[in-house]
Amino acid sequence: MSDARERILGRIRTALGREGPPDAEATRSARQAAVGDGPSQRPEWQGDDLARFQQCLEAAAGTWVAVPSMAEVGRAVADYLAERPAGTAVHRAPDPALDAVDWPDHLTVETARDGRAALVGVSRALAGMAETGSLALASGPDNPATLAFLPDYHIIVLRTADVVPWFEDIWARMRQTDGFPPRSFNFITGPSRTADVEQTLQLGAHGPRSLHVVLVET
Amino acid sequence: MESRAQYFKPAAREALHNPDLQQALANVQAGFVGKRKFVVDRFPDFEGLRERGRRIKDHTLANLDVYLEQFEAQVHAAGGHVHWAGTQDEAQKIVTDICRQADARIVTKGKTMAGEEVELNEALEAAGVETVETDLGEYIIQLAHEPPSHIIAPAIHKTRQQISDLFNEHHHRGTLKDKLREVPELVDEARGILRQKFLSADVGITGANCLVAETGSLFLVTNEGNGDLTHSLPRVHVAIAGIEKLVPTLEDAATQLRLLARSATGQDMTAYTTMVTGPRRAPDTDGPEEFHIVLLDNGRTRMLEGRFREMLRCIRCGACMNHCPVYSAIGGHAYGWVYPGPMGSVLTPLIVGLDRTRDLPNACTLNGRCQSVCPVKIPLPDLLRDLREEQYQHNLTPRTTRWGLAVWAWFARRPRLYNALARAGIGAMGRIGRRKGRFRHLPLAGGWTAGRDFPAPQRTTFQAAWRQQRGANR
Amino acid sequence: MVLHSLRAGCTPFKGRTRRRPATNDTNPGEHPMPDAASATTRPTVALFATCLVDLFRPSVGFASAQLLEQAGYRVEVPEAQTCCGQPAYNSGDNAHAAAIARQVIEAFRGYDYVVVPSGSCGGTIAAHYPDLLRHEPQWRQAAEELAERTWELTRFLVEVAELELPGVDHPGVTTYHDSCSGLRELGIRSQPRRLLGQVRGLELREMDDTDVCCGFGGTFCVKYPEISERLVSDKVANIEASGADMVLAGDLGCLFNIAGRLKRLDKPVRAYHVAEVLAGTAQRDAAIGEGEA
Numbered sequence: 009m010s011d012a013r014e015r016i017l018g019r020i021r022t023a024l025g026r027e028g029p030p031d032a033e034a035t036r037s038a039r040q041a042a043v044g045d046g047p048s049q050r051p052e053w054q055g056d057d058l059a060r061f062q063q064c065l066e067a068a069a070g071t072w073v074a075v076p077s078m079a080e081v082g083r084a085v086a087d088y089l090a091e092r093p094a095g096t097a098v099h100r101a102p103d104p105a106l107d108a109v110d111w112p113d114h115l116t117v118e119t120a121r122d123g124r125a126a127l128v129g130v131s132r133a134l135a136g137m138a139e140t141g142s143l144a145l146a147s148g149p150d151n152p153a154t155l156a157f158l159p160d161y162h163i164i165v166l167r168t169a170d171v172v173p174w175f176e177d178i179w180a181r182m183r184q185t186d187g188f189p190p191r192s193f194n195f196i197t198g199p200s201r202t203a204d205v206e207q208t209l210q211l212g213a214h215g216p217r218s219l220h221v222v223l224v225e226t
Numbered sequence: 227m228e229s230r231a232q233y234f235k236p237a238a239r240e241a242l243h244n245p246d247l248q249q250a251l252a253n254v255q256a257g258f259v260g261k262r263k264f265v266v267d268r269f270p271d272f273e274g275l276r277e278r279g280r281r282i283k284d285h286t287l288a289n290l291d292v293y294l295e296q297f298e299a300q301v302h303a304a305g306g307h308v309h310w311a312g313t314q315d316e317a318q319k320i321v322t323d324i325c326r327q328a329d330a331r332i333v334t335k336g337k338t339m340a341g342e343e344v345e346l347n348e349a350l351e352a353a354g355v356e357t358v359e360t361d362l363g364e365y366i367i368q369l370a371h372e373p374p375s376h377i378i379a380p381a382i383h384k385t386r387q388q389i390s391d392l393f394n395e396h397h398h399r400g401t402l403k404d405k406l407r408e409v410p411e412l413v414d415e416a417r418g419i420l421r422q423k424f425l426s427a428d429v430g431i432t433g434a435n436c437l438v439a440e441t442g443s444l445f446l447v448t449n450e451g452n453g454d455l456t457h458s459l460p461r462v463h464v465a466i467a468g469i470e471k472l473v474p475t476l477e478d479a480a481t482q483l484r485l486l487a488r489s490a491t492g493q494d495m496t497a498y499t500t501m502v503t504g505p506r507r508a509p510d511t512d513g514p515e516e517f518h519i520v521l522l523d524n525g526r527t528r529m530l531e532g533r534f535r536e537m538l539r540c541i542r543c544g545a546c547m548n549h550c551p552v553y554s555a556i557g558g559h560a561y562g563w564v565y566p567g568p569m570g571s572v573l574t575p576l577i578v579g580l581d582r583t584r585d586l587p588n589a590c591t592l593n594g595r596c597q598s599v600c601p602v603k604i605p606l607p608d609l610l611r612d613l614r615e616e617q618y619q620h621n622l623t624p625r626t627t628r629w630g631l632a633v634w635a636w637f638a639r640r641p642r643l644y645n646a647l648a649r650a651g652i653g654a655m656g657r658i659g660r661r662k663g664r665f666r667h668l669p670l671a672g673g674w675t676a677g678r679d680f681p682a683p684q685r686t687t688f689q690a691a692w693r694q695q696r697g698a699n700r
Numbered sequence: 701m702v703l704h705s706l707r708a709g710c711t712p713f714k715g716r717t718r719r720r721p722a723t724n725d726t727n728p729g730e731h732p733m734p735d736a737a738s739a740t741t742r743p744t745v746a747l748f749a750t751c752l753v754d755l756f757r758p759s760v761g762f763a764s765a766q767l768l769e770q771a772g773y774r775v776e777v778p779e780a781q782t783c784c785g786q787p788a789y790n791s792g793d794n795a796h797a798a799a800i801a802r803q804v805i806e807a808f809r810g811y812d813y814v815v816v817p818s819g820s821c822g823g824t825i826a827a828h829y830p831d832l833l834r835h836e837p838q839w840r841q842a843a844e845e846l847a848e849r850t851w852e853l854t855r856f857l858v859e860v861a862e863l864e865l866p867g868v869d870h871p872g873v874t875t876y877h878d879s880c881s882g883l884r885e886l887g888i889r890s891q892p893r894r895l896l897g898q899v900r901g902l903e904l905r906e907m908d909d910t911d912v913c914c915g916f917g918g919t920f921c922v923k924y925p926e927i928s929e930r931l932v933s934d935k936v937a938n939i940e941a942s943g944a945d946m947v948l949a950g951d952l953g954c955l956f957n958i959a960g961r962l963k964r965l966d967k968p969v970r971a972y973h974v975a976e977v978l979a980g981t982a983q984r985d986a987a988i989g990e991g992e993a
């Protein structure tokens with residue numbers, strides 16, 4: 009419907025009083041002038057970013073545990089599942105970072121191409137964002153997006169060195185990364201929830217009923 | 227949906243006398259207002275953040291053509307399709323055509339107010355596609371065949387009993403008659419049913435909380451995760467968004483996200499904030515094969531032209547209605563269209579037309595609480611007053627009001643005559659009402675005295691008494 | 701239309717630009733502070749009583765004048781005042797509103813200060829006249845100049861007059877309703893409370909939702925009486941729940957609405973304009989809606 013395109017853009021240009029073709033470069037510097045050079049106002053905190061991250065994650069009903077190495081993640085996952093009616097079948101993301109995990113023998117670990125068959129999913133986050141306790145996951149063959157949404161139990165592995173303070177840090181980092189933006193870049197902050205029935209908070213609306221973070225100390 | 231804003235008065239009256247609705251509305255104030263205040267108070271400089279949000283949107287609107295073209299180019303670069311819809315009909319046709327080409331039998335939908343605006347569900351059903359709302363609130367009102375009554379919490383007008391009844395009727399063929407069920411049970415039941423729909427859907431339709439020109443991305447903000455299941459599982463993802471949803475950069479998106487969750491639900495961040503860019507990449511093992519974005523005008527370019535441009539800053543957070551005493555009293559349906567409360571009272575007349583929405587700009591006390599919480603500082607009371615001016619100029623103000631104002635203004639501009647008449651009239655009124663101090667009934671003031679007494683005036687006017695005491699020249 | 705949008709980066713509105721107080725939300729606009737003048741040399745204040753006070757409650761006008769005189773000002777009540785034009789303005793009848801605005805500007809020309817015992821009328825003058833007269837540059841300028849001189853009573857008493865109340869008593873528990881225009885257009889919130897803090901024997905007990913509209917809204921209350929009644933009922937319930945025996949506010953419109961509902965429900969809570977308590981005349985005059993003994 010390209011005539012609709014011309015009509016809409018034409019109306020916008022009339023409304024804006026454009027005379028010539030707009031200049032994208034000038035617009036960018038105009039943004040600078042309108043919005044300013046400094047960063048956006050944002051939350052601030054005392055103490056280190058990791059503590060803030062943990063605190064916000066807990067406030068969003070997420071849980072976490074810290075382990076000293078990637079190998080130990082398997083034990084942490086097993087411990088977590090042992091306390092829940094979650095079975096022993098784990099669907100892990102293909103992310104090569106998870107290849108170093110030592111999985112205890114009693115767990116059946118499968119590498120998942122998506123989340124369709126998973127009750128327990130294990131993904132890796134590229135970053136943790138301290139300002140809100142969010143985990144940033146990039147979709148792709150290493151971390152299929154649906155693995156973060158279909159399981160009842162979602163476990164996310166995050167290296168403590170990947171915790172950054174603010175949104176702006178995530179963008180700065182990601183812009184350096186090949187293949188950014190991925191199809192789906194997810195900020196996850198606690199398990200799924202709804203308040204649509206009488207404003208009563210209920211976890212596990214459509215996505216995971218619980219969210220657990222395994223922090224790998226680096 | 228067809229606007230029913232012309233029935234505002236009877237609908238408002240009905241709402242005031244609907245005990246279920248009143249019970250449900252009591253939760254709005256308690257829930258949203260307190261939570262917003264808590265997170266806003268602990269944010270270091272929320273005022274500065276609002277100002278930044280306002281500037282970003284103003285700048286974007288002033289350069290909307292540039293950013294739309296940049297956005298379009300980036301969507302193409304990511305392998306997606308961009309569609310432009312000037313009107314409701316065009317939007318419907320674009321989306322139903324995509325569904326037809328995809329041979330869609332089942333469509334899942336995330337919450338989209340733009341989709342509500344252009345009656346997408348009706349168009350899809352007419353095209354023979356099963357359309358399933360997946361936001362729990364939207365799902366509930368879809369079962370009830372009702373429009374949303376709030377832009378963030380569409381089923382906020384429903385009580386738990388009503389939801390229990392709806393689920394009983396639709397999920398259990400009426401076998402659980404009158405049973406009041408617990409929230410976890412209701413949520414779990416809907417989860418089970420909708421999970422099947424997610425897994426079998428051919429097309430997923432979502433809205434967008436903002437569009438980013440820099441990357442050709444859209445942001446989706448949900449708590450349930452339904453938006454992500456809607457765009458990740460089917461073969462085709464279609465998003466629909468108003469052209470004003472754009473921001474220039476990812477940093478600007480971050481500012482808007484910081485404003486949005488806090489203003490909307492009183493959260494620092496919702497459970498899921500997702501940035502979607504194009505369809506699945508070649509090596510991906512999940513995600514849709516096609517990505518379409520429909521850019522909707524539907525009256526927005528008209529607003530860009532004049533003094534209502536400020537309304538296009540709206541990020542649809544719902545804070546204005548949560549803080550509106552009128553909305554809290556009558557709920558969203560009385561406003562008659564998809565957008566209720568203060569923002570709806572401005573938007574609906576501008577999109578649907580002034581003449582069929584005469585009550586909306588007037589059913590407001592201009593108390594300004596909405597403006598004081600709006601994350602992008604939209605001067606909603608001023609815009610409502612501007613709409614009243616438009617009504618007046620287009621002869622849409624009731625004739626009695628116009629005459630009344632003209633007569634009153636005639637006197638107000640003749641101070642001597644005014645003062646003399648006032649003194650005589652007030653003297654008489656005072657003599658009658660002085661002893662009791664109030665009137666239970668007054669001629670021509672039935673609107674006031676139906677629910678209130680009218681306090682009687684003191685013996686004379688201030689001007690007369692002052693001049694008597696202090697002499698004529700002071 | 702030639703617009704230098706790219707150079708400026710931001711296309712101006714084809715419509716008007718609005719003038720509002722420095723921050724148009726909950727914060728007050730900046731007003732110049734006067735030199736600390738001694739009581740004897742203090743200038744003249746023109747009192748704009750407002751039409752509601754003029755017609756229905758002269759005691760508020762006298763109380764206001766008394767407070768201003770206590771603070772050392774000479775008070776005049778210009779004769780050409782009637783109404784600020786708000787009913788027309790809020791009904792979209794800008795032509796009539798502008799005509800009245802011009803009359804008000806003329807009537808109050810030359811005074812050092814214009815003081816209004818109403819946040820709503822004060823807000824109309826200070827926050828809206830310049831916008832209303834935007835098409836007439838000279839009048840607009842005059843409106844802006846008037847806006848700078850115009851003060852809501854309690855704010856004037858605290859921020860300009862720095863009034864210390866001379867031994868006023870009013871024993872009892874009171875609650876205060878923040879009128880919307882005063883609160884959000886002029887930043888009136890702490891000032892009346894500060895003054896009430898100087899009244900001996902008076903305990904101020906805040907109600908819930910003190911900043912939520914009482915449902916008056918000018919013509920709103922007669923155009924949508926049922927909605928208005930609901931709002932004022934909620935307000936009255938909050939007043940009652942506070943346990944106060946008196947409710948105060950700075951706007952007679954709200955007070956008539958609240959008192960009217962209180963009386964209809966036979967509630968014993970009395971309603972006064974804040975100036976009446978500060979001036980000590982509330983002890984003498986019957987409360988709003990109450991008969992003379």
Ligand code: SF4
Binds near residue numbers: 542544
């Ligand atoms: S008008 Fe402001 S407060 Fe209302 S929905 Fe839009 S952004 Fe939110």
